[in-house]
Amino acid sequence: MFSSKEEFKKIFVTRMEHKGMGKTAELAYETLWEMTQEWIQDRWYRTSQLYKDNNEKQLYYFSIEFLIGRVLGQNLINLNFYDIVKEGLDELGLQLSEIEELETEPGLGNGGLGRLAACFVDSLASLGLPGNGYGLRYKGGLFTQHFVNGYQTEQPTQWIQEKHNVDVRREDLVVEVPYYGEVQLVMGMDGLKVKVEKPEWVKAVPYDMPVVGANGGTVNTLRLWQAEVSDRPFPGHKDYAVYEHETAKITDRLYPDDSLEAGKILRLKQQYFLCSASLQTILNEGSFSIEELPENVAIQINDTHPALAVPELMRLLIDDYALSWDQAWDITTRTISYTNHTILEEAMEKWDRRLIQTLLPRIYMVIEEIDRRFKESLQEQELDDEALHKLSIIENGVIKMAVLAVVGSYKVNGVAKLHTEILKKREMKELSEQFPNKFHNKTNGIAHRRWLLKANHELSGLITDTIGPQWIKEPERLSELHYFSQNHSFLQDFQAIKSLKKEQLIHHLQRNQNVIVDQDSIFDIHIKRFHGYKRQLMNILHIQMLYDRIKRDPTYRPYPRTFFFGGKAAPSYHFAKQVIKMINTVAAKVNNDPLARKHLHVVFVENYNVTQAEYMIPAADVSEQISTASKEASGTGNMKLMMNGALTIGTFDGANVEIFEQVGEENAFVFGMLAEQVMQHEKEKSYNPKSIIDSDPEIAQLMEELIKGEWTEGKTNVDFIVEQLLEDGDPYFVLKDIRSYSKAHEQILNAYAHPEKWAEMCVKNIAASGYFSSDRTIQQYSDDVWHLTKIPSLY
Ligand code: 8GP
Structure with missing residues (x-):
């Protein structure tokens, strides 16, 4: 056990010395791992004894x-050792973040x-x-x-x-x-x-x-x-x-x-x-x-x-x-x-x-x-x-x-x-x-200790400096940030941290995927499993529309945006895999076009997982939550992104509805059909995507390009997608919602043009996000369903 940085360093160094030679980061990982396990053992044993006795x-x-x-970093956070260990290692010339990278x-x-x-x-x-x-x-x-x-x-x-x-x-x-x-x-x-x-x-x-x-x-x-x-x-x-x-x-x-x-x-x-x-x-x-x-x-x-x-x-x-x-x-x-x-x-x-x-x-x-x-x-x-x-x-x-x-x-x-x-x-x-x-x-929730305290340690620090540390135990107290949502210096600090988290993501991607992203662009992030109803297809079709607009209209020169995608498709889910291929194809075309690239950048982060999420979520400006209304049971990525100060572009679906309720629709970008409308159309089979194409020239042009194969190397990949949109009747209402989606994106650009106002909206989101801590959810389960008794804290 240790209570100070110096003490930690002493124990750590002694243990490292005992281990002898070897790659330093790996040895350090092993040592830290053993140390945390030892701290945990005693607490683990005592908890189980307490349950038994009572x-x-x-x-x-x-x-x-x-x-x-x-596991390692999260345990350090929850044990309250993270800062001590990080600073101690810094002084020893080691980086905790690099050591954490060694864990599978x-x-x-x-x-x-x-x-x-x-x-x-x-x-x-x-x-x-x-x-x-x-x-x-x-x-x-x-x-x-x-x-x-x-x-x-x-x-x-x-x-x-x-x-x-x-x-x-x-x-x-x-x-x-x-x-x-x-x-x-x-x-x-x-x-x-x-x-x-x-x-x-x-x-x-x-x-x-x-x-x-x-x-x-x-x-x-x-x-x-x-x-x-x-x-x-x-x-x-x-x-x-x-x-x-x-x-x-x-x-x-x-x-x-x-x-x-x-x-x-x-x-x-x-x-x-x-x-x-x-x-x-x-x-x-x-x-x-x-x-x-x-x-x-x-x-x-x-x-x-x-x-x-x-x-x-x-x-x-x-x-x-x-x-x-x-x-x-x-x-x-x-x-x-x-x-x-x-x-x-x-x-x-x-x-x-x-x-x-x-x-x-x-x-x-x-x-x-x-x-x-x-x-x-x-x-x-x-x-x-x-x-x-x-x-x-x-x-x-x-x-x-x-x-x-x-x-x-x-x-x-x-x-x-x-x-x-x-x-x-x-x-x-x-x-x-x-x-x-x-x-x-x-209503679902997320562990704010992982998704804010650990993933965004810098923002957590700012929050603690501003409203004190109580929010960590009682996340609903994040609402106290509301008073600072118009405080110039607080907003500046927030913006600086957002920028830092973008930089960290950029380094991470450079190292792992060899892509370079413009730090000043808007980071628009769509991360989740690939599924028809989650409508990654709508997002990429919209990017194609933007590309066409840039090429067609010399007055349309929007603020630079980087559209990030991350997610896996089930190996047997053919449609979802075709959408993945299409995003990569569109990315290659847009990113290699000198004119379009000034305004649009598409980055598909390979192998999206919890670790990648921890890099991406704190860096996001915009959170894509665009499922077909009624289909997404809740969503939890929406909560993680909100808690890190991203603004949601989203449909009235799942927990988005409650996010909008908590933060106010004026602090989000809401669009699209309502669940009732979707269900009505499904019941009456009354939706015909062809009517959308007939009435909207921009969408018509896009579909024509797709059919001609202008967005693929060889047509086969896109054929399947066109078939779903036209012959299969567009079951996820992509064409039906894409116009209002596009308008919501225009609103995002307008809002982003006013950085301080934008930051104010971000802070209001963080302030309203405490409700979505899983501590609240678990307390409700316990009160209404499980009827558990809290045990007094051991330490
Ligand atoms: C997901 C829901 O799709 C999502 O809306 C919700 O937020 C989340 O559960 C947590 O409640 N559902 C699944 O991940 C799911 O059904 N997976 C099963 C096959 C494993």
Whole structure:
């Protein structure tokens, strides 16, 4: 332990000396890593003891993804050591930022849902709440993206560093997960019992990672399961080598899709593995009687991927704890709650009945019984076919996981107000009518400790100097910045920091991608997964329009803008990959045109991940949040960018609606159709993109150029995009919204022409962003759903 820079230096240098020769940065990384781990161990142990001694109710957050990002720097921040260490290293001629670069990011998630889980565990620990994450220890995280000839290619990513692992293997807590087997009724001491004969066992080995809360006060656990071959007798129904191979695959890699349900046996195996291993451990570890489970444990399932927790808990309670169906159901439905993250039809999980029946025969029986009883309970009501369809768990040979999750939970939530309304009034209307008290909203949030304190240490420093440090604990106090939004010297300081963060991003990109960006240009940033509804296509089409305008109109010479893109497409998502290729092609054309380049620069940042985000977000002037209204459940990038003083150009979608509410529409650039209008068009099939082309010459010209192949090397790439816009009826309303999008961009240029006024708007955004801290979200979950008790801080 140390309390001063000098003390840190002394310990650090002694340890370095012990290690002997070697590359300095790498040695320094190793040393720092060991030092932080040692500080954490003691706190980690004491936290778990405290929970045990006080018999605290525990929350378990089940998630198939935890996109935690790099760990070292965040731990230093949360332990309050970052400044001391940074300054100490500076004096020793070492740069903390360079040392941090040596850590491979654990990319155990695809995007929003996985990152949300990571922010949530941070907030739980920071609020001193007994809440732990349960997930999977994929050997390979999300793929690394490279561009080859403008196309995305994918390479496997290995994040596990044998030397200084971020997690601890817990051999003592191993459990076994059963697959396959035959369900049989056997006579036991107390009557007939169900038994699964000759299952194929897979060993589940937990790896624990400490989750360090703010000020190092509480250290909770993120437990990730790894699949290994079992020591139990092998039933011999298949070749052992096949079994070994199949077992290793369970946690071999993360499914790289964030918007398509996979329907594959391996994915089902992963989901069950997570649920069964986690539930067995929770029940084994608990020091309470099983009837009191709901008073001692809350389980939150992050989307439907862990929805098998419902039948699995039923199985364990009935088969292993000998409870009756009614007792087990009462306990299950008072323990589990569910968060929905999407209404996209193609992302709603539906499992083939036979697949579950074969892989998990006992689980299938339980699901069938849940469905039967639920349908029976509906019999008194006069429900039409449509309602019965929406309310059935098993139908036409498929199991609908969302319905199972709602029926088996005591609370169900959407992730932003609009999204929850759409769930209640449309997507899950019938379910919400059956269970009116279950549905509630919990607008997402972000860990401000990572996204402001760590990613933008300079801005955090300015904020602390201006309003004091309380905002770090109570982020809503960022609102005090409002008083400084017209303070000239504060605004100047803000502008200087924005400029510095742009410079840091420029250096980073120069080093990694060999591109040079104009620091004085407007940094317009569009970062997220690639998907039709997120409309990266609209952004790039608009850039093409701007290019045409510059070439056509000698009086149109707009202020220089750099349009940044960052994001990955699911390897199987052909359309999204074509958009990536198109952006790279347009970038090459625009960037190589001497006239256009003075005004426009397009930069596609390769391999967007948490680390890249930490560079990009603080440097942004403009935040692109342009999804088709009704499609984006919430979005969280929108919150991170706002908190770093970027102005949003956005639709009334997801949490944008609440961002505009908090900051005022006059401090953002709002455009486009409303969710209701989109849904109306979809219902009535009344939108025809050709009518837009006929009435807008600029859009017509653009489409003509696209068709002629002027924006591609060879037409094939763009053909697919043109086909979606014209023949497929432009399902994401790109052409419908592009005119108002373009107008909003004109407003941005006008506003940017007044730097002080612009800075004032930025500061108002930061001041209004405290609401979007995940501390607020987690406190609301705790108050309304989990009912946890805060433990007093240990330090
Ligand atoms: C995302 C939503 O698309 C996004 O709007 C929201 O902010 C975020 O979840 C957190 O709530 N959904 C996913 O990332 C998602 O469904 N991913 C699953 C396939 C993993």
